[in-house]
Amino acid sequence: xxxxxxxxxxxxxxxxxxxxxxxxxxxxxxxxxxxxxxxxxxxxxxxxxxxxxxxxxxxxxxxxxxxxxxxxxxxxxxxxxxxxxxxxxxxxxxxxxxxxxxxxxxxxxxxxxxxxxxxxxxxxxxxxxxxxxxxxxxxxxxxxxxxxxxxxxxxxxxxxxxxxxxxxxxxxxxxxxxxxxxxxxxxxxxxxxxxxxxxxxxxxxxxxxxxxxxxxxxxxxxxxxxxxxxxxxxxxxxxxxxxxxxxxxxxxxxxxxxxxxxxxxxxxxxxxxxxxxxxxxxxxxxxxx
Numbered sequence: 459x460x461x462x463x464x465x466x467x468x469x470x471x472x473x474x475x476x477x478x479x480x481x482x483x484x485x486x487x488x489x490x491x492x493x494x495x496x497x498x499x500x501x502x503x504x505x506x507x508x509x510x511x512x513x514x515x516x517x518x519x520x521x522x523x524x525x526x527x528x529x530x531x532x533x534x535x536x537x538x539x540x541x542x543x544x545x546x547x548x549x550x551x552x553x554x555x556x557x558x559x560x561x562x563x564x565x566x567x568x569x570x571x572x573x574x575x576x577x578x579x580x581x582x583x584x585x586x587x588x589x590x591x592x593x594x595x596x597x598x599x600x601x602x603x604x605x606x607x608x609x610x611x612x613x614x615x616x617x618x619x620x621x622x623x624x625x626x627x628x629x630x631x632x633x634x635x636x637x638x639x640x641x642x643x644x645x646x647x648x649x650x651x652x653x654x655x656x657x658x659x660x661x662x663x664x665x666x667x668x669x670x671x672x673x674x675x676x677x678x679x680x681x682x683x684x685x686x687x688x689x690x691x692x693x694x695x696x697x698x699x700x701x702x703x704x705x706x707x708x709x710x711x712x713x714x715x716x717x718x719x720x721x722x723x724x725x726x727x728x729x730x731x732x733x734x735x736x737x738x739x740x741x742x743x744x745x746x747x
Contacts, residue, residue: 462513462739469745471508471705473559473578474515477539478709481517481557481580484534490523493699494711495583495674500726503715507705513737515580518674520697521661524584528555542576544609544653549573551609551649553602553656554676555582565742568618578743585672587664588690595673598663599688602675605656608642609649615639672696689721 462470485492494502495518501509519527531541540560542550549572550556558564562577588595610617615636623631660675670693695717699710712718719726 462737466743467513470513470578470743473562473745474508474513474580475705475707477557477559477578477580478515478517479707480536480539481582482710484531485519485523485527487534488526488530490519490527491697491699492517492519492523492710493696494518494704494709496722498704498709499711499715499719500723502702502704502709502711503719504727506703511735511737513739516583517580518583518585518696520672521584521586521657521664524555524582525657527582531557540577542574542579544649547574549613549649551613552676553606553609553653553660554584556580557582561746563742563744564738564740566738567741570741571614571616573613583674583676584660585674585691585696586660587667587669588671588673589663589667589669590671592688594663595690596688598659599673599675601659602656605652605659606676608638608647609652609656611635611639612642612647612649612652670694691718691721695721 482492484490494516496516497509497512497514498516501507501512528541528543528546532546535541535557538559538561540558541547541555542558543555544550544552556576556579558579559577560575564576564578565572588598607617616632617635619628619631663669671690672693673688673690691712695714696712698713700713701708702711702715
C-alpha cells in the first residue's frame with residue numbers, strides 16, 4: 459500500500475468535495491434524502507473533515523430516493539461529472555453507484571483490470587427497508603451477497619479473493635470462478651441483468667411492508683462484517699439528515715450519527731492502529747485531463 463504526499467492528498471480532498479457538492483446540488487433540487495455514511499461520518503464526528511489518511515467520501519440514500527437520483531442524474535449533472543452504475547455502465551459490476559469526475563483518472567491498485575473509465579469518485583449506497591425479524595432479514599442479505607458476487611463474475615473471472623485464501627485453496631477458488639463465469643455467459647446473464655435482480659430482492663420487503671428499519675446490504679459480508687452478523691438502523695437514526703462541519707463547509711450526516719457509528723464500528727472515536735489505517739491508494743491518479 460502506497461502513501462500520498464500531503465499536497466496530493468489535500469488536492470484529492472478538494473476534488474472529492476466538488477463531487478459531493480454536485481451530488482448534493484442535484485439532491486436538493488429534487489428533494490432527495492441523503493446523508494454521509496461510513497468513514498465520512500467518522501471524519502465529520504472525529505476530525506470535522508476527512509479522516510487524515512482517507513481518500514474518498516461515502517453517501518447513503520433510502521432506496522426510493524437512490525433510484526430516483528439515478529433517473530435524473532444523467533441530465534442534471536455538470537459536464538465534468540459521470541455516474542457509474544451497473545445497469546448503465548458496461549464493465550461496472552458493483553451493486554451501488556459511484557459519481558466521478560470524468561476529467562480525472564483514479565484506478566485503484568486492486569482494480570487495474572476494469573473495463574470502464576473512472577475518475578476520482580464518491581460512493582453512493584442505497585439503504586433498503588428490511589424486516590425487524592433477524593432470520594427474515596438475513597435471508598434477504600444472503601441472496602444479495604450471492605447476487606453481488608455473481609455480478610463480478612459476469613465480467614471478471616479472476617476477482618480479488620480474501621487475503622486468507624492462499625496456495626492450493628486459491629487455485630481451486632479461481633478454477634471455480636472461471637467455471638461460474640462460463641456458466642453465467644452460457645445462460646445469458648450479465649451484470650446489468652443481475653443488478654436488476656439485486657435491486658428487486660433488496661427492495662421487495664420495503665415495497666410490501668411498512669417498516670422503519672434500514673440496512674445497507676454491501677455491509678453484509680460472510681468474511682468480515684465488523685464482528686456482527688448484520689447491522690440495521692432505525693429511520694430515526696438516519697433521517698432527517700442534519701448539517702455538520704466538514705473541512706471548510708458542511709455536509710449532511712445521519713440524524714443520530716453517534717448511534718449510527720456505534721452500530722457500524724463500535725468505539726469509533728479511538729484512532730485505529732497504523733496497520734489498520736486503510737485507503738484506496740491508486741495505481742494511476744491523474745488530475746484535470
